[in-house]
Amino acid sequence: MRLEGVTKGFPGGGGVFGVDLEVGEGEILVLLGASGSGKSTLLNLIAGLLRPDRGRIHLQGREVTHLPPERRGLAYVFQDYGLWPHLTALEHLLLVMPKPDRKEALALLERVGLGAHAHKCPHQLSGGQRQRVALARALARHPGVVLLDEPFAALDPVLREGLRLEVRRLLKEAGTAAIHVTHDPDEALALADRVGVMAGGRLLEVGPPRALYENPKELQTFLAFGRANLLEGEGVWQAFRWEEVALDPQGWPGRVEALLWTRTGPLARVRLREGGVVFAALPLQEGEEVRLAPKRVRSWPRNLLSLEKTPS
Numbered sequence: 001m002r003l004e005g006v007t008k009g010f011p012g013g014g015g016v017f018g019v020d021l022e023v024g025e026g027e028i029l030v031l032l033g034a035s036g037s038g039k040s041t042l043l044n045l046i047a048g049l050l051r052p053d054r055g056r057i058h059l060q061g062r063e064v065t066h067l068p069p070e071r072r073g074l075a076y077v078f079q080d081y082g083l084w085p086h087l088t089a090l091e092h093l094l095l096v097m098p099k100p101d102r103k104e105a106l107a108l109l110e111r112v113g114l115g116a117h118a119h120k121c122p123h124q125l126s127g128g129q130r131q132r133v134a135l136a137r138a139l140a141r142h143p144g145v146v147l148l149d150e151p152f153a154a155l156d157p158v159l160r161e162g163l164r165l166e167v168r169r170l171l172k173e174a175g176t177a178a179i180h181v182t183h184d185p186d187e188a189l190a191l192a193d194r195v196g197v198m199a200g201g202r203l204l205e206v207g208p209p210r211a212l213y214e215n216p217k218e219l220q221t222f223l224a225f226g227r228a229n230l231l232e233g234e235g236v237w238q239a240f241r242w243e244e245v246a247l248d249p250q251g252w253p254g255r256v257e258a259l260l261w262t263r264t265g266p267l268a269r270v271r272l273r274e275g276g277v278v279f280a281a282l283p284l285q286e287g288e289e290v291r292l293a294p295k296r297v298r299s300w301p302r303n304l305l306s307l308e309k310t311p312s
């Protein structure tokens, strides 16, 4: 799949602007970005639900920029599942298969863990099971590309975590290219072969998840993954992650204001004596006086930070 200069502006100023992107066969690309950054708009452009003002979209080697959605050979999974209330799981699949085949449909339901639920309608299924029906239906079309728009948004956090890895496995087994939209950094890190970070309607940076997390080129990319400390330096922002803070006798003096326990360990909020707050993934005591220093710092010019950057 290839996008060239895809642009769509809305009257209010939002939209997506000049997006170039390639997604390989069988590759999972996750679009990560804050609310309003243009993720859904980009998916809708690829799906053909919106027409671009400029730019070109190629799917599986042919240009589809001006084709209607049903002729693009892709499947879309939405956060509200988009299921039909009166159809069983099996019927959902049979309805969309290019050549309806009961055996193949049942095998696919088996693969997504719904073997025992093939004859149930959506209201007889849990949220996670409905999402699996939606995914199985998408795969049943044998699409060239699957588009997933926050498919786990309505699910509880524990279920989401399990489903991430399952969805990754299923997409990889199917060998289908996928673009998955989320604003959850953990989801992006767990699911993606590559992550594309969006802000202000632009695709800022694309790369493997760990590389983007550890060595982002753009400040916005650093911030998109969270766990971020940002301090004002001489004309620069000094940026470092919570887990990159260490106790250091030469470091900044401060006082531990609060200590939280999280699933990834302790998290201390330290008020620096010179002003500012640092979050540190360290097992400190509330009220303790400490000296802290980042183990590594990335710097970006201060004038770069306009967090709600809108394109001109």
Ligand SMILES: Nc1ncnc2c1ncn2[C@@H]1O[C@H](COP(=O)(O)OP(=O)(O)OP(=O)(O)O)[C@@H](O)[C@H]1O
Residues within 6 Å of the ligand: 010, 011, 012, 013, 014, 015, 033, 034, 035, 036, 037, 038, 039, 040, 041, 042, 183
């Ligand atoms: N139909 C529309 N008319 C006018 N503006 C729109 C329309 N659709 C989206 N926008 C604007 O375009 C920008 C991008 O919206 P989009 O829904 O793509 O963001 P998003 O990153 O998917 O956000 P979220 O995570 O909240 O779903 C926003 O500023 C939004 O207000």
